[in-house]
Amino acid sequence: MPSSSISFVKRILNAINDLPDAERRLAEFILDFPGDLASYEARELAGYAGVSNATVSRLVRRLGYSDFSAARHSVRSEKTLGSPLMLDAKQRDQPDTIAAGLAYSHASLDATFAALSDQALNDVVQWISRARMVWIAGYRSNQAFAAYFRWQIYQFLPLCQLIPGPGETIAEHMAHFEKDDCLVVFGVRRRVRQVDLLLEHARQTGMKTVLITDHLYGETKTVNRVLRCDTKGPGALDSHVAVAAVCSLLITRLFHASGAHGRRRLVAMEAAHEQADELAQN
CATH class of the missing domain: 3.40.50.10490 (Glucose-6-phosphate isomerase like protein; domain 1)
Structure with a gap:
């Protein structure tokens, strides 16, 4: 399967067991709500996950993306396909009423x-x-x-x-x-x-x-x-x-x-x- 056709989440799951500690912590944070990546800046993601900006850059390159913007674009594209995992968000627009x-x-x-x-x-x-x-x-x-x-x-x-x-x-x-x-x-x-x-x-x-x-x-x-x-x-x-x-x-x-x-x-x-x-x- 060409690397471009592998989903964002699948890339993380394929790599997670071999990641250094900081990158693994970041990957586990992302997996909770992967669709949220589409709305983050790299520095925001680093702050929420408690890692450095350099860790974010290293992880996205290890996943096969040229930079954080490319990873974010991939996530945005996958969200339009309707994956429930990608559509779920940590912060919801409205309460469940x-x-x-x-x-x-x-x-x-x-x-x-x-x-x-x-x-x-x-x-x-x-x-x-x-x-x-x-x-x-x-x-x-x-x-x-x-x-x-x-x-x-x-x-x-x-x-x-x-x-x-x-x-x-x-x-x-x-x-x-x-x-x-x-x-x-x-x-x-x-x-x-x-x-x-x-x-x-x-x-x-x-x-x-x-x-x-x-x-x-x-x-x-x-x-x-x-x-x-x-x-x-x-x-x-x-x-x-x-x-x-x-x-x-x-x-x-x-x-x-x-x-x-x-x-x-x-x-x-x-x-x-x-x-x-x-x-x-x-």
Whole structure:
């Protein structure tokens, strides 16, 4: 693995057992909140860790950086990828209160909905409603969003499938993609590499593609519509309030677009529930 692709924390862990005492003390201090390095000057870090400025310089060079600025730049870049370890901070902006959590959620929703457009949502609703098959994908935490979205729309749009299923590979589904299909991918950070492969294959097939992702996702020509959700949270972990809200908005619009056919599906499903007597009454 090229040295430039090794993370800041991994560099420290690789070296820590062989460091001189002062550098080891500094390394252990950094590992508690490595993301904070992005906001420190070298002299500030030295003062907090109780070491000299020269110790800071020696450590960053030993880790493979040309100087402290290069190390700090690396940390800043890694923070944008969404690593909880890098996002956690020793000094938090707000206390862990209900009011602070509510404020963050409101801010996330406001930023997300301000960036959406009715035209984008109308396009997505039209593509999903008219598709021969709707393929819905998500990896890691995104699998939960994909499963929820599919479960909701399956009640009135049965031609949808969550991929990949247990014991399946994504290629086994890619082989069945057709031009009249629609692919919905949940790709909120941190994404796996398969997401780009999946979207590119869908583009080559000619099907419509939708990516529901985070606010830091860049511009792309691979996807027909990108819906960005603000995921900034009050702590080390991302907030997914806006992802759930965008799902809810799409699901409601899709149900309304399904018209009489969708309502008939719900009637049939309610009758089946009653016949099976499988749902609690309270």
